[in-house]
Amino acid sequence: MTGDIELLKGAIALIGYGLGAVGPGIGIGIVVGNAITAMARQPEMAGTVRTTMFLGIAFTEALALIGFVLFFIA
Amino acid sequence: METLILASESCDIKNEVVCAPANVLELFKLPTWFHIGGLEFSRSTFLLFLASFVVMGILWAGLRNPKLVPGKMQLIVEDLVGFVRDGIARDIIGPEGTKYVPYLLSLFLFILVGNLFEIVPFTLYPITSRMAIPALLSLITYVIFVFVGFKKNGIRYFTDIAWPKSVPVALRWLVGLIEVVSTFFLRPLTLAVRLFANLVAGHLMLTLMLGSAAFFLVGVGDIGLKSALGLGWFGVGVGIYLFEVVVAVLQAYIFTLLSAVYIQTSVHPEH
Numbered sequence: 001m002t003g004d005i006e007l008l009k010g011a012i013a014l015i016g017y018g019l020g021a022v023g024p025g026i027g028i029g030i031v032v033g034n035a036i037t038a039m040a041r042q043p044e045m046a047g048t049v050r051t052t053m054f055l056g057i058a059f060t061e062a063l064a065l066i067g068f069v070l071f072f073i074a
Numbered sequence: 075m076e077t078l079i080l081a082s083e084s085c086d087i088k089n090e091v092v093c094a095p096a097n098v099l100e101l102f103k104l105p106t107w108f109h110i111g112g113l114e115f116s117r118s119t120f121l122l123f124l125a126s127f128v129v130m131g132i133l134w135a136g137l138r139n140p141k142l143v144p145g146k147m148q149l150i151v152e153d154l155v156g157f158v159r160d161g162i163a164r165d166i167i168g169p170e171g172t173k174y175v176p177y178l179l180s181l182f183l184f185i186l187v188g189n190l191f192e193i194v195p196f197t198l199y200p201i202t203s204r205m206a207i208p209a210l211l212s213l214i215t216y217v218i219f220v221f222v223g224f225k226k227n228g229i230r231y232f233t234d235i236a237w238p239k240s241v242p243v244a245l246r247w248l249v250g251l252i253e254v255v256s257t258f259f260l261r262p263l264t265l266a267v268r269l270f271a272n273l274v275a276g277h278l279m280l281t282l283m284l285g286s287a288a289f290f291l292v293g294v295g296d297i298g299l300k301s302a303l304g305l306g307w308f309g310v311g312v313g314i315y316l317f318e319v320v321v322a323v324l325q326a327y328i329f330t331l332l333s334a335v336y337i338q339t340s341v342h343p344e345h
Contacts, residue, residue: 047165051335058332059256062264068271 013074020067027060101281102203102274121191122201129183158182158330166334167341174337177218181211182330185269189322192277193315200322203273205266208329212266215333220258223340234343257339265332272325276318283311 035053039046106114136151144152158179163171185202192200202208223231235257236250290304 051166054328054331055335058261058264058335061268062256062260065264065267065271069267 009074013071016074017067017071021064024060024064028057031056031060098278101278104199118199118201118204121197121199122188122207124197125184125187125191125201128187129180132183154183155179162330162334166331167338170341171334174218174334177214178330178334181215181333182326185211185329186323186326189273189326192273192280192322193318198280200273200277202269203277205270208266208269211269211329212262215265215336216262219333219336219340222337223343226341227343231340231343261336265329265336269325269329272321276314276321279314280311280318283307283314287311 031053035049035056038049042049104116104118106116108115132154133151136147140148155175159172159175162182163175163178165171167174188201188207191197192203227234232254235253237246238249238253241249284307287304287307290300290307292304
């Protein structure tokens with residue numbers, strides 16, 4: 001029985017990462033969607049909006065990447 | 075091709091239904107060819123040197139005899155340099171961005187060539203899929219933006235992050251804590267892991283899809299249903315290959331762009 005639990009550790013780590021990637025996926029979609037709306041409403045600000053969009057993507061993606069790293073640790 | 079899949083375990087493809095490779099690590103940790111001192115040299119080390127020589131070769135070939143009306147190679151190199159200098163350094167950091175153009179240009183070209191090694195026929199192995207290289211590049215960016223932050227703003231660089239004045243007083247400690255952890259720990263970590271994870275995933279998918287295609291088409295030994303499955307895997311493999319072209323270029327651009335953004339937040343912390 002303890003051997004079976006050992007085999008499941010990799011599968012549980014994978015499920016954990018999969019659940020953890022749902023939030024950042026939705027979050028990045030919201031950030032980019034609002035950035036596209038902003039760029040369409042005010043095209044002269046497109047450069048600043050694009051830069052801020054990448055910054056927002058970097059922050060929200062950080063959580064998914066932490067999950068990816070923890071998947072390899074576990 | 076079958077040697078990759080079959081060499082790790084003795085696998086008799088005529089009689090076994092499924093042959094599995096022993097370990098994913100064999101796709102990334104290539105066997106060492108020889109040792110010099112305490113350092114090991116393998117195919118990935120040679121590809122690393124090849125990437126730097128290719129970058130130097132491109133820049134040298136384009137800018138060797140600069141003419142007023144540029145030739146083809148000079149046009150391409152001028153486009154690349156102009157893309158990094160105008161689109162990334164000047165647009166994001168502002169007029170002082172010109173100081174950082176050499177670093178950002180070398181970063182962009184090296185990561186671009188290193189990523190493209192994943193899909194170019196004779197070198198099919200991305201050097202950025204070993205964590206050492208993204209970690210080192212991210213560390214260099216981290217040292218640069220922290221050093222520039224402290225040099226331009228003194229100790230106020232740290233106190234403005236840890237105690238932000240633009241937040242209501244009751245929340246300043248919390249937002250300051252989040253900002254410190256995010257700026258000094260998460261930024262270099264995620265910069266490295268983003269490049270590393272994208273390239274590892276791409277290399278793994280390409281190897282599995284196209285390896286399965288080769289196995290089903292060639293290694294099975296007869297023409298039948300199993301060979302037809304190979305065509306399906308090959309189609310998926312080609313799709314992933316085209317996707318990897320986009321990912322290679324995009325990840326190089328994002329790494330350079332984020333380096334420029336982090337330098338910009340150190341140079342102009344009021345934004």
